Amino acid sequence: MVATAMGVVGYQYESTQIAKYDKAVETLRTTHTLYINMVNDIDLLEQYRNLYSGYKSSGLIGEERRLSWIESLENTNKVLKLPTLSYSLLPQEKFIRPGLKVKSGVELSGSAMELTMGLLHEEDILAVLEGLRLSIKNLFTVESCSLRRNSKVGVPLNTKKTNLRSICTIRWVTIDVK
Amino acid sequence: MKRILYFTGYRMVAQEWQGSKLGSSVYFEPDEQGLDLFNAYLRSFRHEPVRLLVDLIEEEFRSIKIPLLRGSDRKAILERNYAKFFRNVKYRHAISQSIEKSTRKEERLLLIGLTNQLLLEPWLNIIDDTHTPLSGIISLPLLAEDFLDHLETDSSAIILVSQQVPSNLRQSVFINGRLVLSRLVPIASFYQGDYAADVIRDLESTRRYLTGQRLIERSDTVSIQIVTNKRHVDKLTIKCSQEGIQDFKVYDVNDLLARENIEIAEQQDFSSGLFCYFATKKLSLNHYAQAREKKYYRHYIAGMALKAASMAFFAIGFGLMISSGAKGWNYSNTVTETALIEQKYKSKFNQLSNSRIDSTTSTSTMQHIVQAVEAIQTNYLDDPEEMVSLVSQDVSLYPDIRIKSFVWFTSLDPNSETIADATWGKAKRQKKKVNKKNKKKKKTIKKKSSVNSYFEIALIEGEFLEFDGNYRYALSAVDDLEKAMAESGNYFDVEITRRPLNIESDNQLRGDVSIQSNTILPTAELAFRVVREVIPGE
Numbered sequence: 001m002v003a004t005a006m007g008v009v010g011y012q013y014e015s016t017q018i019a020k021y022d023k024a025v026e027t028l029r030t031t032h033t034l035y036i037n038m039v040n041d042i043d044l045l046e047q048y049r050n051l052y053s054g055y056k057s058s059g060l061i062g063e064e065r066r067l068s069w070i071e072s073l074e075n076t077n078k079v080l081k082l083p084t085l086s087y088s089l090l091p092q093e094k095f096i097r098p099g100l101k102v103k104s105g106v107e108l109s110g111s112a113m114e115l116t117m118g119l120l121h122e123e124d125i126l127a128v129l130e131g132l133r134l135s136i137k138n139l140f141t142v143e144s145c146s147l148r149r150n151s152k153v154g155v156p157l158n159t160k161k162t163n164l165r166s167i168c169t170i171r172w173v174t175i176d177v178k
Numbered sequence: 179m180k181r182i183l184y185f186t187g188y189r190m191v192a193q194e195w196q197g198s199k200l201g202s203s204v205y206f207e208p209d210e211q212g213l214d215l216f217n218a219y220l221r222s223f224r225h226e227p228v229r230l231l232v233d234l235i236e237e238e239f240r241s242i243k244i245p246l247l248r249g250s251d252r253k254a255i256l257e258r259n260y261a262k263f264f265r266n267v268k269y270r271h272a273i274s275q276s277i278e279k280s281t282r283k284e285e286r287l288l289l290i291g292l293t294n295q296l297l298l299e300p301w302l303n304i305i306d307d308t309h310t311p312l313s314g315i316i317s318l319p320l321l322a323e324d325f326l327d328h329l330e331t332d333s334s335a336i337i338l339v340s341q342q343v344p345s346n347l348r349q350s351v352f353i354n355g356r357l358v359l360s361r362l363v364p365i366a367s368f369y370q371g372d373y374a375a376d377v378i379r380d381l382e383s384t385r386r387y388l389t390g391q392r393l394i395e396r397s398d399t400v401s402i403q404i405v406t407n408k409r410h411v412d413k414l415t416i417k418c419s420q421e422g423i424q425d426f427k428v429y430d431v432n433d434l435l436a437r438e439n440i441e442i443a444e445q446q447d448f449s450s451g452l453f454c455y456f457a458t459k460k461l462s463l464n465h466y467a468q469a470r471e472k473k474y475y476r477h478y479i480a481g482m483a484l485k486a487a488s489m490a491f492f493a494i495g496f497g498l499m500i501s502s503g504a505k506g507w508n509y510s511n512t513v514t515e516t517a518l519i520e521q522k523y524k525s526k527f528n529q530l531s532n533s534r535i536d537s538t539t540s541t542s543t544m545q546h547i548v549q550a551v552e553a554i555q556t557n558y559l560d561d562p563e564e565m566v567s568l569v570s571q572d573v574s575l576y577p578d579i580r581i582k583s584f585v586w587f588t589s590l591d592p593n594s595e596t597i598a599d600a601t602w603g604k605a606k607r608q609k610k611k612v613n614k615k616n617k618k619k620k621k622t623i624k625k626k627s628s629v630n631s632y633f634e635i636a637l638i639e640g641e642f643l644e645f646d647g648n649y650r651y652a653l654s655a656v657d658d659l660e661k662a663m664a665e666s667g668n669y670f671d672v673e674i675t676r677r678p679l680n681i682e683s684d685n686q687l688r689g690d691v692s693i694q695s696n697t698i699l700p701t702a703e704l705a706f707r708v709v710r711e712v713i714p715g716e
Contacts (some may be wrong), residue, residue: 003488003495010502017506017513024516031523038530041541048544055551096602097558098590099630099714103546108554122584126563139554142561144587144597153580153641169587169597173554175547177539 058137061175064092064111068136069172073115076131083162084118085128095173105178110171112143118162122147125166132170139173180458181228183301184450186343187235190216190301191450192228195458199441200451213300220308227311227478230301231457232466233318233342233450235362236294238264241275241393246283256287264291269298269315269466275356288357290317292466302471311478312471314464318342318453319350319360321463325456326355328434330427333401335394337384339377340405340449344368347377349384351393358393359384373410374417402426405434407447557714562586565636565710572663573640576655579704583639592633592670592709600635633670634710642678642702652678652702663708671709678702 052061059065066089077085095110102108119125125145132140145168157163179201184191189208194201206216220228240263244255256272264270270291278284292298298315305312322338329336336352345368350360363380367373381402388394402423404414408430418426431446440455457463464472565586573579589600642652656677663672679702680687 003491003493006492006495006499007502010499010506014502014506014509017509020513021509021516024513024520028516028520028523031520031527035523035527035530038527042530044541044545048541048548051548051551052539052544055547060551061547097554097714098602098632100550100553100558102550103542105540105543106546106550108550122566126561126566129561139551139559141554141559142588144585144600145562146583146585146597148583153582154643175550177543177547 054137055175060138060173061177064109064172064174065138066111069113069138072132072136072138075135076128079131080124080127082117082119082124082128084116086116088114088116090114092174095171107176107178109174109176110141111174112169112171113140115166115168115170117166117168119147119164119166120159120162121157122164124164125168129168129170140170141173143169143171145169179226181223181226182454182457183228183230183305184454185230185232185234185298185301186346186450187233187297188343192216192219193451193454195455198439198455200443200455208300213304216301217304217308220304220310225309225311225478225481227313227475228305229313229457229460229463230305230315230467231318231321231454232292232298232315233348233362233453234292234294234297235346235364236292236297237317237319237360237362238291238293239319239357239359240264240289241358242287242289243278243284244287246277246285259287259289260291263289264293267291267293268295269468271317271465273320273465276354290320290465306471306474309474309477311475312467313462313475315466315471316457316460316463317465319348319357320465321453321456321460322350322360323352323355323357324459325453326352328438329403331401331403331425333399333425335388335398335400336403337381337400338403338405339381340453341365341368341407342448342450342453344448347380349380351384351388353393359388359391374413377404377414378417378421378423399425404428405431405449405452407431408445409447553714557712560588560634560712562634562636565634565708568668568710569636569638569708572659572666573638575662576659578643578645579640579655579659580643581638581640582703583637585637586634588632588634588712590632592635592711594633594635596637602632628711628713630715631711631713634712636708636710637675637705638708639676639703639705641704645678645700645702647700649679649702652704653681656704656706659704660706663706668710669708670711671707673707674704675707676703676705678704 055061059068069089070087073085073087090112092109092111095108100108115128117125117128125147129142145166147164147166150163150165151157180195182193182195184193189212190206192204192206194203204219206212206219240259242259242263244252244259247255259272260267260270270289273288273290274285275288276286278286302312322340325338326336329338334354338348338350338352340348340350342348345364345366346362347365348360348362351358361384365373365376365380367376385394385400388400389396394400402418402425404418404426406414406428411428411430414428415426418428431449431452434452435442435446435455438452438455440451442451446452562584566584569581569584573581585597587594587597587600589602591599591601594600642655645652656674660672660674663669679689
C-alpha cells in the first residue's frame with residue numbers, strides 16, 4: 001500500500017510537472033513566435049517605412065490633393081507657356097488594371113483629369129506629361145491622348161499660334177488604407 | 179546468526195553460530211527439567227529457524243540399485259524398498275548416488291533411516307509446540323561427505339573415524355566420495371584404557387565387514403582418516419604404523435578447526451563442533467524432516483518471502499517516487515528556466531513594440547502599399563510616347579505621307595474603336611455588343627492575348643503630300659505601309675481603315691475625271707489603326 005501510494009504520489013508529481021512544463025513550453029513558443037513576428041515586422045518596417053512615409057507626405061496615400069495637382073499643372077505650363085491648357089477633373093472612382101491585385105486593407109482609387117491643350121509642336125504633349133511627373137511625386141497614368149493639326153497638311157507650322165489641338169486624359173492614383 | 183540443534187541420542191545441544199564463530203553452546207538433558215528448558219530456550223528465539231543435526235546409533239544405511247525410473251514408478255520402487263528395509267520407520271530418506279550402465283541403466287541409491295524415532299519425538303514435539311521453524315533434520319554421516327575435500331588423501335575408499343561423544347566412535351565409509359556405510363560403535367576407553375587399540379580393532383572389524391559385503395576387495399587399499407583429540411593423536415599414529423596400515427592420517431580436531439578458521443573458545447576433544455559448523459554452511463539441507471516438521475519453516479520462508487516482496491515493492495515504490503520526483507524536479511527547473519527565457523522574449527518584444535514608429539499602420543499594410551505602388555510604376559504608367567515613336571518610324575519610310583491626326587488610348591479590349599469604347603473591366607460585354615453591331619462592317623481581332631494584358635490603340639489619319647492623282651501608287655504605298663507594319667512585329671494588330679480610293683466591290687465609288695475637274699487638286703487620304711499588347715511584368 002505504502003509502495004503503491006509512493007508510486008502514485010511520485011507519478012502524480014511528475015505528471016503535474018510535465019503538464020506545467022508543456023504549458024511553459026507552449027507559452028514560450030507563443031512568446032517566441034510573437035517576438036519573431038515583431039522582429040520580422042521591424043525588418044519590414046525598416047524596409048518600407050521610408051517609402052511609405054514618402055508616399056504619405058506626397059499625398060499618394062490618403063485624401064486626394066486636387067489643389068496640388070492643379071498647382072503642378074500651372075507650374076508646368078509656366079515653363080512650357082502653351083497657348084491654351086484647360087483641365088476637367090472627374091469624380092474619383094476605383095482604379096482597375098488587369099493583373100493588378102492589391103491585398104486586403106489597401107484600396108486603389110483613380111480620378112480622371114481631362115487636359116485640353118493648344119500646342120505649338122507635337123512634342124509639347126510629352127513635355128506636359130513629363131513636367132507634371134517632375135513637379136509632383138504623385139502617380140498618374142495616361143489613358144488617352146489625341147493630337148490633331150489645325151492647318152492643312154503641307155502648310156508650315158506657325159511658331160506664334162496654336163498649330164495642334166490635343167485632348168489627353170490622365171488618371172491620378174491615390175491609395176486608401178482601410 | 180545460525181542455530182544448530184545437535185542430537186546425540188541422549189542429550190540435545192543447541193549451538194549459536196555467528197559466521198565461523200561458535201557463540202554459545204547449551205546442553206539439554208532428556209529429563210523433564212531439560213525438556214522444559216529446551217522449550218523455554220526455543221521460545222526465547224521464536225520464529226527463528228533452526229536445523230537439527232542427528233548423530234545416532236539407531237541410524238541405518240542401505241546401499242541398493244534400482245532401475246533408472248522417473249516419477250511414480252520410481253516412487254513405487256522406493257516405497258517397496260522402504261517397506262523392505264525400513265518398515266515402520268518414520269524418518270527415512272533416499273539419496274541418489276550414481277547412475278550405472280550395465281545391461282540396463284540403474285540408479286545407485288543410499289537408503290537411510292532412523293530406526294528409533296522415539297528418541298527424537300520428545301524434542302520434535304517441543305519444536306512443534308514452540309512453532310520453531312525447523313529447516314531440516316540432517317544426518318551427520320551424510321554431512322561428512324562435504325568434509326572429504328578437506329582430508330589429505332586421494333584414495334577412492336576412505337574410512338573416516340571421528341568421535342562426537344565420549345562413549346561412541348563414528349566410522350563412516352566413503353567409496354568414490356559417496357557414503358556407503360556409517361557405524362556408531364560404543365567405545366569405553368576414551369578416558370581410560372588403550373584407546374588406540376580399541377580404535378584399530380573396530381577399524382579392522384569395519385574393514386572385514388566391507389570385504390564381506392563386497393563393498394571393497396581384500397586387496398584394495400582403504401585410507402584411514404582419524405579425527406581425534408590432541409591427546410590421542412600420537413598414540414593412534416604409532417598404533418596405525420605398528421599395525422601396518424599403509425594409508426592413514428590422524429588429525430587433531432583443534433588443528434582442523436584452526437585450519438578452517440572456526441573459532442571455538444575451548445580446546446575440543448570431540449568433532450561435534452566441526453560437523454555443526456559444516457551444518458551451518460549449508461544453505462538448505464534436509465534428510466529426514468517431513469512436511470509436518472517443516473510446517474513452521476515454510477511459514478517462516480513464506481513470511482520472509484512476503485517481507486522480501488514487501489521490501490521489493492517498497493523499494494520499487496520508493497524508487498519510482500524518487501525517479502518521478504527527480505524527473506519532476508528537472509521539469510520544474512526547466513519550467514523556471516523557460517519562464518525566464520519567456521520573460522526575456524517578452525521584454526525584448528515590449529522594447530521592439532515601443533520602438534515602432536507607426537503604430538497605426540501595420541507593417542504588412544505598408545508592405546502591400548509599397549508593392550502596389552511598385553506594380554503601378556513598373557507596369558501601368560503608360561503614355562503615348564512609344565507608340566508615337568513606332569508609328570513615326572514606320573511612316574517615315576514613305577516621305578510623301580503626312581500625319582494629320584493621332585489618337586492614342588489604352589483599353590482592355592483590343593477591338594475598342596474609339597476612346598469612348600475603352601474599358602477597364604467590362605471589356606467582354608462591350609466587345610460582344612460591338613461585334614454584334616458591326617458584325618458585317620468591322621474586322622474583329624481574334625488573336626489570343628495574355629491573361630492579364632491590355633492594349634494601346636492608336637488611330638492615325640494621314641494624307642499624301644502633293645498628290646498628283648496617281649491612286650495606283652497611293653494604294654500601293656498604303657498596302658506597303660500596312661505590310662511593313664504588320665511584319666515589323668511591333669504591333670498586335672494593324673488595320674487600314676481608310677484608303678485613298680475605296681475600290682472594294684461592296685462599296686459605292688464616285689469621282690470626276692472630266693477635263694474641267696482637273697482644276698481641283700485631287701487628295702489621297704488614309705487612316706489606319708494599330709494595336710500594341712501591353713503585358714504587365716514584361
